[in-house]
Amino acid sequence: MHCTLPTTRLPFITLPSRLPLYRSTHRLPLPGPPPTPAAPPSMSRTPSKRTAAELVATSRHNAVDEATDQSTLAQPLERLPKRGATVDVQVSSLAYGTGLGVARLPSSAGESLVLFVRRAIPGERVRVRVVSRRRNFAEAVVVERLEPSSPFAVAPRCRHFLEGCGGCTFQNLLYAKQLEEKESQVRAIYQGLFQRLSAGDARAATAAALEQVRFEPIVGATELSEVYGYRNKMEFTFGPRRWIPANTVREESPSDHGDHQPEAPAPTDFALGLHAPRRYDKVLAIEDCALQGDVANEILRFVERRCRQRVACLPPYDNAAHTGFLRNLVIRSAVNAAGERELMVNVVTSPPDGPHEDEALRQLADEVWEAFAESGRGLVCVLQNITTTKSGVAVGEREVRLKGSRSALEQALRPLRWVAPAYLRNMPPERLQQHTVLYRISANSFFQPNPVQSEKLLARILEATGLLETASSNRQTFVVDLFCGTGSISLCVAAFAARVLGLELSESAVADARANAERNRIVNAEFAVANLDHETLWKAVQTASISQAVDVLVVDPPRAGMNPRQVRAIVEAPAAVRPRRIVYVSCNPATQVRDLEMMLAGDSPYRLRSVAPVDQFPHTPHMEAVAMLEIRDDKGAGNASA
Ligand SMILES: C[S@@+](CC[C@H](N)C(=O)[O-])C[C@H]1O[C@@H](n2cnc3c(N)ncnc32)[C@H](O)[C@@H]1O
Numbered sequence: 224m225h226c227t228l229p230t231t232r233l234p235f236i237t238l239p240s241r242l243p244l245y246r247s248t249h250r251l252p253l254p255g256p257p258p259t260p261a262a263p264p265s266m267s268r269t270p271s272k273r274t275a276a277e278l279v280a281t282s283r284h285n286a287v288d289e290a291t292d293q294s295t296l297a298q299p300l301e302r303l304p305k306r307g308a309t310v311d312v313q314v315s316s317l318a319y320g321t322g323l324g325v326a327r328l329p330s331s332a333g334e335s336l337v338l339f340v341r342r343a344i345p346g347e348r349v350r351v352r353v354v355s356r357r358r359n360f361a362e363a364v365v366v367e368r369l370e371p372s373s374p375f376a377v378a379p380r381c382r383h384f385l386e387g388c389g390g391c392t393f394q395n396l397l398y399a400k401q402l403e404e405k406e407s408q409v410r411a412i413y414q415g416l417f418q419r420l421s422a423g424d425a426r427a428a429t430a431a432a433l434e435q436v437r438f439e440p441i442v443g444a445t446e447l448s449e450v451y452g453y454r455n456k457m458e459f460t461f462g463p464r465r466w467i468p469a470n471t472v473r474e475e476s477p478s479d480h481g482d483h484q485p486e487a488p489a490p491t492d493f494a495l496g497l498h499a500p501r502r503y504d505k506v507l508a509i510e511d512c513a514l515q516g517d518v519a520n521e522i523l524r525f526v527e528r529r530c531r532q533r534v535a536c537l538p539p540y541d542n543a544a545h546t547g548f549l550r551n552l553v554i555r556s557a558v559n560a561a562g563e564r565e566l567m568v569n570v571v572t573s574p575p576d577g578p579h580e581d582e583a584l585r586q587l588a589d590e591v592w593e594a595f596a597e598s599g600r601g602l603v604c605v606l607q608n609i610t611t612t613k614s615g616v617a618v619g620e621r622e623v624r625l626k627g628s629r630s631a632l633e634q635a636l637r638p639l640r641w642v643a644p645a646y647l648r649n650m651p652p653e654r655l656q657q658h659t660v661l662y663r664i665s666a667n668s669f670f671q672p673n674p675v676q677s678e679k680l681l682a683r684i685l686e687a688t689g690l691l692e693t694a695s696s697n698r699q700t701f702v703v704d705l706f707c708g709t710g711s712i713s714l715c716v717a718a719f720a721a722r723v724l725g726l727e728l729s730e731s732a733v734a735d736a737r738a739n740a741e742r743n744r745i746v747n748a749e750f751a752v753a754n755l756d757h758e759t760l761w762k763a764v765q766t767a768s769i770s771q772a773v774d775v776l777v778v779d780p781p782r783a784g785m786n787p788r789q790v791r792a793i794v795e796a797p798a799a800v801r802p803r804r805i806v807y808v809s810c811n812p813a814t815q816v817r818d819l820e821m822m823l824a825g826d827s828p829y830r831l832r833s834v835a836p837v838d839q840f841p842h843t844p845h846m847e848a849v850a851m852l853e854i855r856d857d858k859g860a861g862n863a864s865a
Pocket residue numbers: 669706707708709710711712726727728729732753754755756779780781782
């Protein structure tokens with residue numbers, strides 16, 4: 224069956240190209256000096272002078288917190304307002320992990336009563352309605368935003384944010400303030416660790432050691448082009464119903480309880496976009512996502528238009544009835560070694576019901592190819608990934624290349640350009656220039672979604688390994704990279720070490736890591752599949768390394784962190800292999816600190832030396848942190864060559 228296409232054009236919105244990064248729009252009349260937005264992070268950083276001991280002493284109380292006390296709740300409360308109650312509050316900060324606004328209410332019992340407010344930003348006064356309540360915290364939705372607005376409020380770049388798109392959490396918050404909030408969240412988490420470690424007796428040595436910890440300023444995006452359009456992969460969902468929010472600029476309505484989202488009764492039979500927050504059955508049609516690049520957005524609109532017009536031949540998948548064909552549109556992008564943009568279009572589908580679906584998809588692929596490859600827009604391939612699962616995961620069991628001569632993109636990373644000059648003093652200039660790592664990115668392989676911020680994260684990791692300072696003399700060093708994934712860290716440090724061993728559970732990730740090593744002609748990095756539990760961890764290292772001592776151990780576990788036995792296995796490494804340094808990379812500082820507490824407690828052979836937070840995902844609550852531990856002088860490492 225053939226589908227003929229009308230050629231009508233759809234209107235799309237034009238967005239302002241320049242938005243304030245570090246400028247606040249309004250000022251709140253706050254008691255005392257107004258809060259100062261964080262200075263834009265510079266590319267060449269000087270390490271912060273702030274030590275862990277200073278952090279312990281620093282209170283998080285700031286000018287915005289003071290403003291909380293001036294809220295309309297003049298009388299201290301005995302308990303939090305009931306579900307359904309309306310109250311005016313001032314939001315003082317953002318909650319770790321969720322990005323919800325935090326309003327602290329005065330309490331007669333002296334304990335802190337906390338309201339978490341959805342979609343509210345620091346410095347904002349809001350009328351809220353409580354939607355759920357626990358003993359000392361409650362969750363609320365905004366009924367009305369009160370004047371004056373927050374000094375940190377900025378115009379969100381995309382209208383879908385105002386419609387309730389779940390892709391971004393706080394696009395309406397000044398980026399400098401986002402960074403300040405994330406930095407203070409990491410600091411508060413570490414503050415707790417330092418307080419716990421320095422409490423009690425026999426801890427004088429620990430307290431003295433904390434004096435030495437360097438807490439680095441958060442590394443954020445430095446250009447507007449890095450704050451928006453930074454994602455190299457977006458997964459859009461096809462659906463048979465279009466979620467139409469009740470208001471274009473939507474606040475939660477009084478009938479909004481818990482997860483229920485009111486909507487206008489005007490669904491169409493086709494949608495391509497992102498899920499509404501916490502609703503996997505609702506697809507908000509997206510014409511332009513501010514987190515991806517311009518050409519990727521053009522592809523999104525092009526595919527949406529062509530698929531909507533052929534809906535009879537290419538029915539969208541209904542994840543309730545499990546019928547339909549089109550499931551996801553995944554658009555990936557990369558910048559290759561020559562600095563050219565490369566793009567991949569991957570359509571995830573169910574198995575076809577008949578030949579007409581395959582034929583219609585091929586027709587679509589031809590059109591996408593003509594528009595974005597033949598005209599020199601950088602499209603490298605159009606792929607189809609076929610899945611039979613009922614889950615919403617955009618991964619196929621079988622891949623078909625519909626267009627293009629290869630099925631993967633090439634991404635070049637140059638992390639040394641983000642390393643602080645102090646670390647590069649001994650680096651021969653030619654090595655500085657040459658250090659480029661190429662990564663092959665196929666449709667189903669993992670790659671960090673923000674390449675520029677990934678380079679900065681890799682730069683912090685390189686700094687933490689200590690390999691750069693002695694670049695010309697440390698050719699004997701052995702680095703072990705646990706939970707190495709596709710090897711991005713291993714491949715990056717290989718140029719500065721004698722040998723690198725990456726260990727990882729996923730066979731396909733190890734295959735990618737090996738392929739990438741070959742592609743980069745890196746001969747001193749090996750990768751092995753290993754399930755890193757407490758019993759196998761060092762066995763895997765020793766088997767592969769023929770008992771060579773480890774100089775630097777890098778660990779980058781999943782978000783949940785490590786289990787206690789894995790942590791203990793690392794700290795209690797056999798003396799022959801005991802690493803001199805441990806670099807703990809994490810996308811969840813809360814679990815990182817939990818693990819570090821175990822690593823540093825009591826008579827630990829290690830002490831914490833530095834913590835470096837990195838913002839990889841502007842407008843979302845996520846952040847990374849790189850912690851570096853060093854062996855104590857009296858504990859000795861397996862090898863003293865580092
Ligand atoms: C945060 S990712 C690491 C990403 C990696 N550093 C990279 O840049 O590609 C965590 C990795 O831990 C791996 N993993 C989870 N549990 C594991 C286990 N028990 N043993 C080995 N690897 C495991 C996952 O497969 C995943 O690749």
